[in-house]
Structure formats: C-alpha cells, structure tokens
Amino acid sequence: MRLHEYQAKDVFADAGIPVPDSRLASSVDEVVAAVEDIGFPAAIKAQVHVGGRGKAGGIKIATSEEEAREYADDILGMDLKGYTVDRVLVEAGVDFEDELYVGVTMDRGEGRPVAMVSEKGGVNIEEVAAEEPEAIAREHIDPAFGMHPYQARKAVYGAGIDRDIARQVSSILTTLYDLWEDKDASDAEINPLMVTSDREVIAADAVLNVDDDALFRHPDLAEMEDEAAGDELEAKANKYGFDYVRLSGNVGIIGNGAGLVMTTLDLVDYYGGEPANFLDIGGGAKAERVTNALDMVFSDPNVDSVVFNIFGGITRGDEVAKGINEALEAFDEIPKPVVVRLAGTNAKEGMEILNTELVQVEETLEDAVQRAVENAKEVSQ
Incomplete structure (x- = not known):
C-alpha cells in the first residue's frame, strides 16, 4: 500500500521527524482558507501517486491569495499522468538553502535492508543512482540488530553532509529506519530533506510504502488504505484479484506469472519503450479474466498499445487463445493495438486459433515486444 504524501507525513511527524505545517484541501475555498491560516509563501501540492509532480504542474508556490486561488483552480481536477487530482496538500513554504535525500529500502541483491543518504536531493534519485x-x-x-548509531553517522558523513547538520540528519535517518522496520514498509524516503537558512532540516516530502500482507498488524495504516489507493485502476485490480502496479509509460503489459511479466517489462525498456503497468492475471487465462485485464489496460489513458505474454502450463495454449478471442470479440472496437505471444503447452495450436483480425500474433517474446513498442510509437506520433 502506497501512502499519500500527507498520510506519510502524519506518520513521520508522529515519530518525531520535522515536517512543514500543512492542511489537506479538496476545494479552492479550502485551499484559500488553508493559506490564510498557514501564511505565505505556501506550496500547493497535488496528492497523487506519481513522480515529477512539479515538472508536470502539480506543485506550485503561492505568494498571495490571488495566486493561491488560481493555482488551486489549476491543480484540482487536472489530469496528472493519468491520475485525476481531487486533493491537494497546502504546506508552509520552506526557506531552504540545500536539498538532501535519505531513504531506506530492501537491497534484494544483498538480502538486507539498506539506508541511503545523498547530497543530491530534490531530483529523481533513480537517475542519480544510474x-x-x-x-x-x-x-x-543487519535486521537482527537494527541500525546502530554509528551506521547512521557513517552514511551521513560518507555522503559529505555538512558537520553542523550531520547529527540532525543522522537522527532522521535512524528514525526513518525504525519506521521502515516497525511499519513493515518496503520503502521509506524523504526527497527532499531540506536544509533551512537557520541550519535546521525538515522533510519537504515523504514516501512510505507498506507491505499489503502486513496490514493486519497495522490497523491504523489499514484505515488509510481506501484513501491511499486513490486510483480507479488499482481499485479495479483489487476487485478482479490481479497483481497490478501502474507505471508511467505507454506500453500496456499483460502476463500470467510475475516473472513472465517482469521479463516483459525489461524487454519493453530494452527495445526503447516504456511500460505502462505490471499486470499479472495469474493462472487460467479464461475469457472473463482476460476481458477484465483488457478493461483495465484499455482504461488507462496513457496506454497506446498492449502486449500479451502468456505461458500455457496447466492451462493449455489453445484454451488461452479462445479466452483472448472471446474477450476481444466482446469489444465493439479494439481501442488499442494488441500483440499476443503464446508459449508452452499447445502454444502452436493456440497461435493458429487466435483471430488475427483482432490481434497481431508473434512467435517469439522479443518480436512481440518490439512490435508493441513500435505500435505505441506510431499511435503516440
């Protein structure tokens, strides 16, 4: 479960991490009332699960009531990378002179959690890492012992953080790790962690993603789940029983098996495309299940093409093909080009059954992905 920024900041503040004064608002009048209470300058921040909100126009700084009203009207209701903004966080502006990054996640290669610190805050940390x-x-x-104070200091000094704020940053990093562990989180980060002109540090953003399977241990976080979802497609995924993650690209991906879907995502990226989602429909790709998957992918306005990567194991390839045909025949018009690759049991028979008036068929995964990427580029031009 991904918490919204305002929810994560509430959790961080309760743990002692300093955050700016803020109010949640869902109308222009509520925004104006909030900035009058907080004062100027004030940041108006869209509460949606996307990165790059500032560049996309989802974060603006108001210095007057007129600007606050104008910016609130601009942001509320806007489509931000496929998400409709229905709430904004109105937050006190921070007079800062530097931006840092701190985060905790699981390093699956090492099999251990890792704490990270960087002076390159305020930008996409994935780009910095690359x-x-x-x-x-x-x-x-070592999760058996938790983060020792010396480890926090080592990370902070290793990142080149100024000595006069090192103790504050170390304390925040330690608290962030404790939250990551206590809340069964997959990711906890602050980007940026702002350094003010008074040499104080404050969390100007907050990310906390929690393991869904651990929510039974955290009823307080479970109560936030409906609000945190905030996305119609992810709500549909829960309804249909799919493993689904929405991404920022335009190539829709449907597969049966997490490893199969991950491989498809990697190939889309390899061939110059951008994945729009992770969608694992699981075993038994019958017509109804395929129809539900297509309904989800076709409903994403960012998707320009779709690739099916199906492996017939216990479920035979010819049965899968019949399911795809039945699902697509239920649509009056196929809204996005669909490429299908089948492998496994009775794959050859399945490929022969597929209705090529409705789908494009490729024998290899590489060919299917390349064609889907090309389709997406043609549609988006």
Whole structure:
C-alpha cells in the first residue's frame, strides 16, 4: 500500500521527524482558507501517486491569495499522468538553502535492508543512482540488530553532509529506519530533506510504502488504505484479484506469472519503450479474466498499445487463445493495438486459433515486444 504524501507525513511527524505545517484541501475555498491560516509563501501540492509532480504542474508556490486561488483552480481536477487530482496538500513554504535525500529500502541483491543518504536531493534519485552512483552513500543493516548509531553517522558523513547538520540528519535517518522496520514498509524516503537558512532540516516530502500482507498488524495504516489507493485502476485490480502496479509509460503489459511479466517489462525498456503497468492475471487465462485485464489496460489513458505474454502450463495454449478471442470479440472496437505471444503447452495450436483480425500474433517474446513498442510509437506520433 502506497501512502499519500500527507498520510506519510502524519506518520513521520508522529515519530518525531520535522515536517512543514500543512492542511489537506479538496476545494479552492479550502485551499484559500488553508493559506490564510498557514501564511505565505505556501506550496500547493497535488496528492497523487506519481513522480515529477512539479515538472508536470502539480506543485506550485503561492505568494498571495490571488495566486493561491488560481493555482488551486489549476491543480484540482487536472489530469496528472493519468491520475485525476481531487486533493491537494497546502504546506508552509520552506526557506531552504540545500536539498538532501535519505531513504531506506530492501537491497534484494544483498538480502538486507539498506539506508541511503545523498547530497543530491530534490531530483529523481533513480537517475542519480544510474548516473552518479558514488553520490549516494549506502549502509547495509543487519535486521537482527537494527541500525546502530554509528551506521547512521557513517552514511551521513560518507555522503559529505555538512558537520553542523550531520547529527540532525543522522537522527532522521535512524528514525526513518525504525519506521521502515516497525511499519513493515518496503520503502521509506524523504526527497527532499531540506536544509533551512537557520541550519535546521525538515522533510519537504515523504514516501512510505507498506507491505499489503502486513496490514493486519497495522490497523491504523489499514484505515488509510481506501484513501491511499486513490486510483480507479488499482481499485479495479483489487476487485478482479490481479497483481497490478501502474507505471508511467505507454506500453500496456499483460502476463500470467510475475516473472513472465517482469521479463516483459525489461524487454519493453530494452527495445526503447516504456511500460505502462505490471499486470499479472495469474493462472487460467479464461475469457472473463482476460476481458477484465483488457478493461483495465484499455482504461488507462496513457496506454497506446498492449502486449500479451502468456505461458500455457496447466492451462493449455489453445484454451488461452479462445479466452483472448472471446474477450476481444466482446469489444465493439479494439481501442488499442494488441500483440499476443503464446508459449508452452499447445502454444502452436493456440497461435493458429487466435483471430488475427483482432490481434497481431508473434512467435517469439522479443518480436512481440518490439512490435508493441513500435505500435505505441506510431499511435503516440
């Protein structure tokens, strides 16, 4: 479960991490009332689960009531990378002179949690990791003992953080790890962690993603689940019983098996495309299940093409093909080009059954992905 920024900040504040004064608002009048209470300047921030909100127009700084009203009217109701903004966080502006990054996640390669600190805050940390990996100090933690104080200090000094704020950053990093562990989180991060002109540090953003399977241990977080979902497609996924993650690309992906879907995502990226989602429909790709999957992918306005990657195991390939045909025949018009690749039991028979008036058929996964990427580029031009 992904918490919204305002929810994560409430959790962080309760744990002692400093956050700006803020109010949640869902109308222009509520925004104006909030900025009058908080004062100027004030940030108006869309509460949706996407990165790059600022560049997309989802975060604006108001210095007057007129600007607050104008920006609230612009942001509320806007489509932000496929999400409709229905709430904004109105937050006191921070007079900052530097932006840092702190985060905790699981390093699956090492099999241990890792704490990270960087002076390159305020930007996409994935890009920093890819282009300047040395700019991120990492400290692996033994979960049996938790984060020792010296480890927090080692990460902070390793990142080159100024000595006069090092103790504050170390304390926040330690608290962030404790939250990550206590809340059964998959990710906990602050980007940016702002350094004010008074040499104080404050969490200007907050990310906390919690393991769904652990929510029974956290009734307080479980209560936030409906609000945190905030996305019609993810609500549909829960209804249909799919494993689904929405991404920022335009190539829709449907597969039966997590490993199969992950491989497809990697190939889409390899061939120059951008995945729009992770969608695992599980075993037994019958017509109803395929129809539900297509309903989800076709409903995503970001999707320009779709690729099916199906492996027939216990479920035979010819049965899968019949399911795909029945599902597509239920649509009056196929809204996005669909490419299908079948493998496994009775795959050859299945490929022969597929209605090529409704789908494009490829024998290999590589060919199917390349064609889907090309389709997406043609549609988006």
